[in-house]
Amino acid sequence: MINPKFKAMLSARSVIRELSEYATQRGEEIGYENVFDFSLGNPSVPVTEGYTRAVIDIHEQMEPVELHGYSPSLGNTKVRGIVAESLKKRFGIPYDTRHIFMTSGAAGALAHALRAVTVPGDEVLVFAPFFPEYIPYINETGANIKVVDADLENLQINWEALDKAMNEKVSAVLINSPNNPSGVVYSEETLVRLAGYLGECQDRYGHEIFLISDEPYREIVFDGGVVPYPSRYYDNTLSCYSFSKSLSLPGERIGYVAVNPKAVDADILAIIFGQISRGIGHNCPSSSVQLAVASVIEETSDLSVYETNRDLLYDCLTDLGVDVIKPAGTFYIFPKALGGDAAEFCRAALKYDLVLVPSDNFGVEGFFRMAYCLDTEKVERSIPVLRKFITEYKK
Amino acid sequence: MINPKFKAMLSARSVIRELSEYATQRGEEIGYENVFDFSLGNPSVPVTEGYTRAVIDIHEQMEPVELHGYSPSLGNTKVRGIVAESLKKRFGIPYDTRHIFMTSGAAGALAHALRAVTVPGDEVLVFAPFFPEYIPYINETGANIKVVDADLENLQINWEALDKAMNEKVSAVLINSPNNPSGVVYSEETLVRLAGYLGECQDRYGHEIFLISDEPYREIVFDGGVVPYPSRYYDNTLSCYSFSKSLSLPGERIGYVAVNPKAVDADILAIIFGQISRGIGHNCPSSSVQLAVASVIEETSDLSVYETNRDLLYDCLTDLGVDVIKPAGTFYIFPKALGGDAAEFCRAALKYDLVLVPSDNFGVEGFFRMAYCLDTEKVERSIPVLRKFITEYKK
Numbered sequence: 001m002i003n004p005k006f007k008a009m010l011s012a013r014s015v016i017r018e019l020s021e022y023a024t025q026r027g028e029e030i031g032y033e034n035v036f037d038f039s040l041g042n043p044s045v046p047v048t049e050g051y052t053r054a055v056i057d058i059h060e061q062m063e064p065v066e067l068h069g070y071s072p073s074l075g076n077t078k079v080r081g082i083v084a085e086s087l088k089k090r091f092g093i094p095y096d097t098r099h100i101f102m103t104s105g106a107a108g109a110l111a112h113a114l115r116a117v118t119v120p121g122d123e124v125l126v127f128a129p130f131f132p133e134y135i136p137y138i139n140e141t142g143a144n145i146k147v148v149d150a151d152l153e154n155l156q157i158n159w160e161a162l163d164k165a166m167n168e169k170v171s172a173v174l175i176n177s178p179n180n181p182s183g184v185v186y187s188e189e190t191l192v193r194l195a196g197y198l199g200e201c202q203d204r205y206g207h208e209i210f211l212i213s214d215e216p217y218r219e220i221v222f223d224g225g226v227v228p229y230p231s232r233y234y235d236n237t238l239s240c241y242s243f244s245k246s247l248s249l250p251g252e253r254i255g256y257v258a259v260n261p262k263a264v265d266a267d268i269l270a271i272i273f274g275q276i277s278r279g280i281g282h283n284c285p286s287s288s289v290q291l292a293v294a295s296v297i298e299e300t301s302d303l304s305v306y307e308t309n310r311d312l313l314y315d316c317l318t319d320l321g322v323d324v325i326k327p328a329g330t331f332y333i334f335p336k337a338l339g340g341d342a343a344e345f346c347r348a349a350l351k352y353d354l355v356l357v358p359s360d361n362f363g364v365e366g367f368f369r370m371a372y373c374l375d376t377e378k379v380e381r382s383i384p385v386l387r388k389f390i391t392e393y394k395k
Numbered sequence: 396m397i398n399p400k401f402k403a404m405l406s407a408r409s410v411i412r413e414l415s416e417y418a419t420q421r422g423e424e425i426g427y428e429n430v431f432d433f434s435l436g437n438p439s440v441p442v443t444e445g446y447t448r449a450v451i452d453i454h455e456q457m458e459p460v461e462l463h464g465y466s467p468s469l470g471n472t473k474v475r476g477i478v479a480e481s482l483k484k485r486f487g488i489p490y491d492t493r494h495i496f497m498t499s500g501a502a503g504a505l506a507h508a509l510r511a512v513t514v515p516g517d518e519v520l521v522f523a524p525f526f527p528e529y530i531p532y533i534n535e536t537g538a539n540i541k542v543v544d545a546d547l548e549n550l551q552i553n554w555e556a557l558d559k560a561m562n563e564k565v566s567a568v569l570i571n572s573p574n575n576p577s578g579v580v581y582s583e584e585t586l587v588r589l590a591g592y593l594g595e596c597q598d599r600y601g602h603e604i605f606l607i608s609d610e611p612y613r614e615i616v617f618d619g620g621v622v623p624y625p626s627r628y629y630d631n632t633l634s635c636y637s638f639s640k641s642l643s644l645p646g647e648r649i650g651y652v653a654v655n656p657k658a659v660d661a662d663i664l665a666i667i668f669g670q671i672s673r674g675i676g677h678n679c680p681s682s683s684v685q686l687a688v689a690s691v692i693e694e695t696s697d698l699s700v701y702e703t704n705r706d707l708l709y710d711c712l713t714d715l716g717v718d719v720i721k722p723a724g725t726f727y728i729f730p731k732a733l734g735g736d737a738a739e740f741c742r743a744a745l746k747y748d749l750v751l752v753p754s755d756n757f758g759v760e761g762f763f764r765m766a767y768c769l770d771t772e773k774v775e776r777s778i779p780v781l782r783k784f785i786t787e788y789k790k
Contacts, residue, residue, distance in 0.1 A: 001566055001602045002660050002667065003514050009670040010663065046459035055683075059450050064441035070645045104499060104648075104678060111676025119398050133673060140674025171396055207396045250465045251682030253499075265397050268405065272397065275404040278528060279535025280675040281506025283499060287646030288450075289681055 014132070015361050016040065019346075023355045030353070036382040037355045038370035041180065041331065043248035045301045045373075051247060054295040058288055071287040073274045075102025075256070079294040086297045087239075087258055091229045094261050101270040104253040104285045106216045109240035110137050111280060112273040113257050114172065117210040117238070118143040122171040124212075127157060128363030129334065131180045131214075143171070150364045155184040155325055155334070157194060168205040173198060178217040178227060181362045181369040182334040183310070183327020185221065188228045195234035202236075208264050211237040216255075219246035219300045221329040222307045235262035238269070243293050245331075248301045252289045306331040309372040309379045316383050320390045331373040334359070338393055340366045345393070352389040354382065409527070410756050411435065414741075418750045425748070431777040432750045433765035436575065436726065438643035440696045440768075446642060449690040453683055466682040468669045470497025470651070474689040478651055481692045482634075486624045489656050496665040499648040499680045501611045504635035505532050506675060507668040508652050509567065512605040512633070513538040517566040519607075522552060523758030524729065526575045526609075538566070545759045550579040550720055550729070552589060563600040568593065573612040573622060576757045576764040577729040578705070578722020580616065583623045590629035597631075603659050606632040611650075614641035614695045616724040617702045630657035633664075638688050640726075641695045647684045701726040704767040704774045711778050715785045726768040729754070733788055735761045740788070747784040749777065 016039055023037035058067060074080065077097060084095040103109040118124060120142030126134050128150040138145040149161035175194075177186035186194075198209050213230040218241065221227050231237035242255035259269045277283055284290075310327055317324050317335050324335035337345035342358035346368055349356045359367035372379055411434055418432035453462060469475065474497060479490040498504040513519060515537030521529050523545040533540040544556035570589075572581035581589075593604050608625040613636065616622050626632035637650035654664045672678055679685075705722055712719050712730050719730035732740035737753035741763055744751045754762035767774055 001512065001514070002664070003511055005514075006511060006667045006670045007660075007663075009673075010666060042465055044460065047463055052454050052459065055454050056451050059447050064447065065439065065643065068442055068644045068646045070437055104676065107678050108676040111674075116398055116401060117396065119396070119400075136670075136673040137676070248460065249463045251463045251679070253678055253681055265402075268402075269397070271405060272401045275401045275531075278404075278531040279506075280677075281499065281503040281532070282676065283502050283648055284646070286648055286681040286684055289683075 016132075016357055019355050019357055022350070026353065033378070035353050035355065036378070036385060038372065038374075039355045039357055041371045041373060043245055043250060043301070043373050044375060045248055045303065045305055047248045048296060048299045048301055050296040050299050051249075051292055054292040055288065058291050067288060067291070069287070071284040071290065073277055073284055074270050075100065075284055076287060076290045076294070079290045082294040082297055083256055083258070091232060093231055095258060096261065098267055098270055099259040099261055101257045101259075101273040102285055102290055103255045103257060104282065105244055105250070105255045106214060106240050106242035107133070107137065108253070108282060108285070109242065109255050109257045110212065110214060111141075111282070112276050113210075113212045113238040113240055114138060114141045114143065115276045116269060116272050117208070117212075118171045121169065123167070123169045125162070125165055125170055125173045126363075127175060129155070129179070129181050129359060129367070130363050131176060132361045134174060138174070146170070147363050152364070155179070155182045156186060156190045159193070159197075162197070166201055170201070170209060171207070172210045172212050174212045174214060175230060176214040177230065178220060178329030180217065180330060181332050181357075181359070182325065183330040183332045184325060185225070185227050185328040186230070191228050191230055191233040198234060208236050210263070213237055213239045215239055216242040216245050217330040220303050220306055220331060222310060222327070225328055227329060231258070231260045235260050236264060238263070246300045246303070247293065247296070249293070252286070254285045254289045254293055305376055306373065308376050309374065312376070312379050312383060313370060313372055316386055320387065322390065331371055333370050333372065334367050335370075337366055337368050338390065342366055342368050348393055349389055352385050354385060354389055411527075411752055414750050414752055417745070421748065428773070430748050430750065431773070431780060433767065433769075434750045434752055436766045436768060438640055438645060438696070438768055439770060440643055440698065440700055442643045443691060443694045443696055445691040445694050446644070446687055449687040450683065453686050462683060462686070464682070466679040466685065468672055468679055469665050470495065470679055471682060471685045471689075474685045477689040477692055478653070482653055486627060488626055490653060491656065493662055493665055494654040494656055496652045496654075496668040497680055497685055498650045498652060499677060500639055500645070500650045501609060501635050501637035502528070502532065503648065503677060503680070504637070504650050504652045505607065505609060506677070507671050508605075508607045508633040508635055509533060509536045509538065510671045511664060511667050512603070512607075513566045516564070518562070518564045520557070520560055520565055520568045521758075522557075522570065524550070524574070524576050524754060524762070525758050526571060527756045529569060533569070541565070542758050547759070550574070550577045551581060551585045554588070554592075557592070561596055565596070565604060566602070567605045567607050569607045569609060570625060571609040572625065573615060573722075573724030575612065575725060576727050576752075576754070577720065578725040578727045579720060580620070580622050580723040581625070586623050586625055586628040593629060603631050605658070608632055608634045610634055611637040611640050612725040615698050615701055615726060617705060617722070620723055622724060626653070626655045630655050631659060633658070641698070642688065642691070643696045644688070647681070649680045649684045649688055700771055701768065703771050704769065707771070707774050707778060708765060708767055711781055715782060717785065726766055728765050728767065729762050730765075732761055732763050733785065737761055737763050743788055744784055747780050749780060749784055
């Protein structure tokens with residue numbers, strides 16, 4: 001018998017995917033260059049030449065049996081060491097090989113981190129607005145997602161809402177900075193206060209509360225800013241990373257979990273992740289992709305296009321009087337929908353071939369998300385259309 | 396708090412892994428060439444040159460943003476079509492793109508197949524002897540593994556034991572032909588009878604019973620024989636494949652599930668697998684590896700070395716009077732341990748630097764497994780040592 005739970009999921013379509021499919025279909029009618037598709041977060045800049053060179057070199061030079069042989073289930077030991085060394089150098093945390101677990105992207109990283117520090121029935125807090133895939137990521141572990149209402153002022157943390165949501169069943173708190181969908185980066189002040197609060201809660205409830213930090217956008221930061229690294233502020237932190245965005249490699253499924261060396265059971269957590277893999281069919285990411293990213297560990301794609309696009313859109317929106325927080329990173333912007341009804345607003349935008357995503361799926365109402373991982377030329381062409389739409393929508 | 400279930404798994408070490416680690420350590424003492432390590436099933440022949448050429452060509456010629464972009468979660472559509480076409484041609488089953496779901500190896504394939512057709516509390520039957528990882532693969536879905544006692548005569552199916560194990564809670568039956576650890580291939584007669592029996596049980600219990608067929612060794616078959624393809628005999632079959640052994644690519648984590656087009660819900664099962672991925676962190680296998688295997692879909696590594704090794708070991712063992720079924724495929728052989736105590740027998744073998752795996756972990760007692768994915772030169776050198784050990788053990 002087909003599992004009815006998964007069968008039922010088929011009817012709950014993803015709004016983002018539906019909009020993206022609409023954009024593709026519309027593109028076939030009027031030419032894709034005429035559809036301003038801000039729906040999907042698929043990187044628009046190429047991987048570095050160094051990466052491509054590394055893949056070719058590895059395949060030309062290494063013994064195939066060694067290159068393609070079983071990687072240890074925690075990841076290639078040398079690659080784990082290189083990741084540890086790089087993080088240590090950048091963030092001053094004394095990571096070691098044993099604290100790094102290689103995964104199939106951030107989804108794989110979260111699947112392991114969440115299972116390691118929760119038992120069925122536990123609660124995992126997430127902060128609105130949040131990436132909607134957190135719902136299946138968390139709920140399929142047996143733990144339950146609980147949403148903390150948004151800080152609608154700054155999109156940092158709504159402390160009152162956090163305190164209301166917190167209870168003894170909470171075993172993990174999931175954050176995402178820089179944030180999808182808002183582009184907001186948690187400030188040092190926010191992280192210090194969060195660490196203090198979680199520390200108090202650990203004492204109050206007598207058990208650990210892990211901070212799971214989802215960081216696929218860590219390297220996309222604007223205005224010469226720095227993304228405060230959450231693990232520096234709170235020991236029980238599991239940092240989940242993906243090279244999808246920094247190296248424009250989403251299809252290669254490569255990332256890791258980095259366990260703070262001061263976390264509880266820090267020396268065995270990666271081994272525990274390895275045990276978790278046995279039950280979810282993970283094993284390890286592609287051995288050749290592991291080697292290739294390790295050889296360009298300090299490289300990123302040319303991410304400056306996202307800042308250029310951010311400036312174009314932010315300036316246009318503020319000029320039009322739209323209420324929006326300036327993204328400090330990512331390739332998203334999250335303005336307030338005019339009139340407050342995001343679904344209605346985004347529906348109206350489609351008439352201008354502007355594909356925007358209403359915020360309801362991200363856990364808040366009245367906003368919309370634009371993913372500006374597009375050629376700047378296209379963003380430039382979208383500006384007059386956006387102006388026209390918003391001006392006419394105001395009437 | 397660290398999940399205590401996974402923490403407890405750390406103390407339950409894998410015997411195979413322990414033996415392999417022992418072999419490595421012993422190799423450091425006396426030279427690895429002097430350790431006859433038959434513990435691990437890691438392919439010993441290189442991938443084809445065609446595969447390596449394909450990886451290089453893809454990286455040299457394709458647009459990086461297209462090559463490394465998000466693959467659809469069911470797998471690259473073109474790759475799925477190529478797999479379907481190849482299976483259709485070989486096995487006469489009218490597979491189509493929609494019946495193929497690309498996975499991270501056979502472990503990924505089984506993780507999806509098992510979850511799709513069971514609900515927590517269901518039972519999944521496996522036949523002894525079986526690959527020990529089936530235990531976490533199955534039990535972590537929420538369903539429970541139930542072992543059918545072995546047919547100790549032929550290592551086909553013990554029909555009486557199967558009928559004893561069968562009950563209304565059984566929603567899937569997992570087979571593995573050619574078999575790890577025995578090298579036995581299920582005959583057409585076995586598969587016809589199994590299909591008839593499962594059909595009767597479906598009628599009796601009023602629900603589907605899926606046949607999940609784990610086939611990583613499908614292409615390693617000896618004496619010019621053919622491996623009967625289970626899906627040809629039973630409609631509700633999910634064939635789980637990995638390129639790990641046929642192309643010697645275990646580290647690349649690439650495989651698929653092929654849904655029999657006549658299975659219940661055949662047209663939506665791959666989409667259901669896609670929903671399951673969202674909860675277990677799967678997404679899809681590496682996009683470049685998908686393209687590379689698709690371009691050499693009809694190729695295999697030179698697998699003839701395994702038949703040569705099989706002959707050497709089988710002839711030696713039978714000559715020594717050891718009771719053993721001649722493997723028809725894989726790179727394993729599964730003889731009876733002299734004296735009946737497999738653990739004691741394998742311990743004694745270590746004094747000769749012969750690393751053999753006792754059968755208890757595979758669900759039967761009194762056998763041992765030898766993985767002969769080694770250079771033939773080494774297998775040849777092991778023969779006099781094996782002779783000496785067994786002759787002296789008999790005394």
